[in-house]
Amino acid sequence: MSGGDAAIATESAVADDFAGDVVRGLSQPVKRIPSKYLYDARGSELFEAICEQPEYYPTRTELAILDDHRHAIAAAVGSRPLVLEYGSGSGIKTRLLLDALDDPVAYVPVEISASALDESVADLAVRFPDVEMLPLCADFTRPLRLPVAAREPASVLVFFPGSTLGNFATDDAVALLTVMRGEIGDAGAALVGIDLQKDRATVEAAYNDAAGVTAAFTLNLLARMNRELDADFDPARFHHRARYNALAGRIETHIVSDADQRVSVAGRRFDFGAGEGVLVEYSCKYSHQGFADMAARAGLAVTQSWTDGDERFALQLLRPRGVPA
Incomplete structure (x- = not known):
């Protein structure tokens, strides 16, 4: 099956789910x-x-955190990672991350919008010609069959920025973090953006x-x-x-x-x-301790955290619990 046919098949499945999910949801x-x-x-x-x-502070705050701490993040991740991103969107944050990382082997963006996926990958392929682009048009909340990179990565880094995890109820967020735990194995890590608790206004x-x-x-x-x-x-x-x-x-x-x-x-x-x-x-919106407790339920531990000076937002590096960093 060609890449184009795969995208069409995926979009068809998404459309079928859309009708079913809407009818079920409106029937509640x-x-x-x-x-x-x-x-x-x-x-x-x-x-x-x-x-x-x-x-809307989250995006510019997270971009600033990535820019300010990119070298520390890269050192914590290690060399030759395969970067797996859930809900890749426009890829602005991805550019900062890939530019900082030491010899990233491949980039696997998982995105439900085929048009957004095509645009971001086309741009990134030009910017990072040595990074293999392996786009996957799919719903990251469902089981994935990940492509195999031509070069063997040293580890898998799941990148989940944008506080998107906060769109899930707690049990569903734990379930997604559990999926991440499976994807990264014992040697990998997950870099997750979270919006921190602050005043209502x-x-x-x-x-x-x-x-x-x-x-x-x-x-x-x-x-x-x-x-x-x-x-x-x-x-x-x-x-x-x-x-x-x-x-x-x-x-x-x-x-x-x-x-x-x-x-x-x-x-x-x-x-x-x-x-x-x-x-x-x-x-x-999470507290640092509340997020750490939720990650622990998925078998993950927060090993490092980077935030802005006003404590509005944080990037948390997660590794499997009980596995030496």
Whole structure:
């Protein structure tokens, strides 16, 4: 099977999952849709725009951490790693990492958006001609069959920046960290970005930017369902809501109905009450100890941590528990 055919097959499977997951999610007493479906081509573009908003601190803070500590991170990882990145996106952070690492053998980006994957790999292949590019168009939350690099790596480094782990409920995050533990073996490591706990005003502003880009990103899911699932949502009758749940330590983002209404999706009818929300994303904020405790449940230990001066964000290096670093 050619690379193009593989991408088409993967995208078809994703589309089938989209319909099933949406119908199941909207059939629940508390409606919800997995956050991964926010990232179609338009959603990915809007997310890149979110990262440029003045209220959205995570991206620029993490980039600064990578830039400031890249040599220490490279020394901690060691030479000749294979870099496996979950949800590679535009690849801006990847450029900083690959540039710092000592003789990276190969780069395996796992990305659900074929267009985003193609663009980032094309750019990285030019910038890093000695690094084998092995893109994988897939959903990283599902079992993966990883490609084999031409050169034998000394270790595997899972790179999971952007605080994306915070989009998962705790048990699901532990499950994903457990998958990482399996991917890295005993010699590898995982470099994970986490958003740290801070005051409510700062957190809520990041998910309710004044320009309305985050709202457009969230509501784009309605347009995607209209286009791909033969739905008849009227986006003007819904709004974006992102609030900080202090008890759970996370932002909870909903698409909220402005009125009682009935909507058709994939041949099914769903009733929405006025003020009823569809949960589309969690964004968990961690303490250092809370994250370490969660990683321990997956058989991982935080061996090194890099943060900014204001303690807004952190990059955590994880290794298997009980295995010498």
